[in-house]
Amino acid sequence: MSVRALPYRPHNHDACVSQALGEARLICQQRNARLTPTRERVLELIWQSHKPLGAYEILAELGEDGHNPAPPTVYRALNFLQQHGMVHRIASLNAFIGCAHAGEQHTGMFLICHACGNILELAAAPVSDAIHAAAEAEGFRVSDAALEVTGLCPRCQMESSGD
Amino acid sequence: MSVRALPYRPHNHDACVSQALGEARLICQQRNARLTPTRERVLELIWQSHKPLGAYEILAELGEDGHNPAPPTVYRALNFLQQHGMVHRIASLNAFIGCAHAGEQHTGMFLICHACGNILELAAAPVSDAIHAAAEAEGFRVSDAALEVTGLCPRCQMESSGD
DNA sequence: CAGCGGATGTTATAATATTACAAACACTGC
DNA sequence: GCAGTGTTTGTAATATTATAACATCCGCTG
Numbered sequence: 001m002s003v004r005a006l007p008y009r010p011h012n013h014d015a016c017v018s019q020a021l022g023e024a025r026l027i028c029q030q031r032n033a034r035l036t037p038t039r040e041r042v043l044e045l046i047w048q049s050h051k052p053l054g055a056y057e058i059l060a061e062l063g064e065d066g067h068n069p070a071p072p073t074v075y076r077a078l079n080f081l082q083q084h085g086m087v088h089r090i091a092s093l094n095a096f097i098g099c100a101h102a103g104e105q106h107t108g109m110f111l112i113c114h115a116c117g118n119i120l121e122l123a124a125a126p127v128s129d130a131i132h133a134a135a136e137a138e139g140f141r142v143s144d145a146a147l148e149v150t151g152l153c154p155r156c157q158m159e160s161s162g163d
Numbered sequence: 164m165s166v167r168a169l170p171y172r173p174h175n176h177d178a179c180v181s182q183a184l185g186e187a188r189l190i191c192q193q194r195n196a197r198l199t200p201t202r203e204r205v206l207e208l209i210w211q212s213h214k215p216l217g218a219y220e221i222l223a224e225l226g227e228d229g230h231n232p233a234p235p236t237v238y239r240a241l242n243f244l245q246q247h248g249m250v251h252r253i254a255s256l257n258a259f260i261g262c263a264h265a266g267e268q269h270t271g272m273f274l275i276c277h278a279c280g281n282i283l284e285l286a287a288a289p290v291s292d293a294i295h296a297a298a299e300a301e302g303f304r305v306s307d308a309a310l311e312v313t314g315l316c317p318r319c320q321m322e323s324s325g326d
Numbered sequence: 327c328a329g330c331g332g333a334t335g336t337t338a339t340a341a342t343a344t345t346a347c348a349a350a351c352a353c354t355g356c
Numbered sequence: 357g358c359a360g361t362g363t364t365t366g367t368a369a370t371a372t373t374a375t376a377a378c379a380t381c382c383g384c385t386g
Binding site for chain 2: 006092109111126129130131133141142143
Binding site: 197217218219234235238257 | 372373374375376383
């Protein structure tokens, strides 16, 4: 799996989108799942930026395409994409973001900048290990972990101190 | 700060409640904040169990007291309690739970049993350290972290395998 | 007891998400 | 090709969670 660009650095974002769509097609093919036009379009919309997108924002953008879908359409696509690990839900924001590690086994750790709104997803194996260790010490069997970390990204730190 | 009972072990739960209320009074006194009857009652309701409580469940229980409050009443009390670190919001469940480490500096890590619904809050300094290290490696300045871990608590593991 | 700020009451509404059922579609075996 | 089957989408209604805006009350200070 190739390296991802950092959200808060200038980069060729089209490459992010096409990489995500390509991976999605691959994953669906491997799993015999159907990446229908709606699902693909929702994934593409989510990957428009590295900021999370609300379900109703997605809905509005789908509406601009000419369709006029109802909420279930979006939520169904999102459920599908989440089940196949292509999209994560950011619970603290009620919003969704493309998975930067689709197809890989990972515990998502999200660095959410509260200034620019961009989110960087890390795989963070050491953190994952520490969580499992702490849980095991309590006899708890982990099935899933969500790590939503808020703060300031490097770029916004510079901007808030520099000017 | 004294030791807490484990949620999923039998324990004298009244002690949990009175400890939480006592700590709350102390914290408010220290900070010159007002633990009004509504706020105290909401905190008490949240501490009824080690399961998280939704805002509208709290609302319903307040209603049984004779008042018939509107949503803002509950949300305002919850905001107050959160600001003073007496209550945490569990974003993945849209629900609230009493803080087991009120008054202490800590990064809350929540072990959420999806069988019995109980939540154990750990302070988990090693996890917190790992998170800060991972974030710093990206140049990210952490201001807050929420760790919501789902799985099976020891008791529910036994029940699901044992019978 | 006047004035001020914080806390609560009240009404309405926003934002997020789901249920239930009907129609369309895609694949299979014949 | 086409009937049968299971998946996907359309559609309408509604549930759930949360906030805005404004009026009133309460407790403290001077």
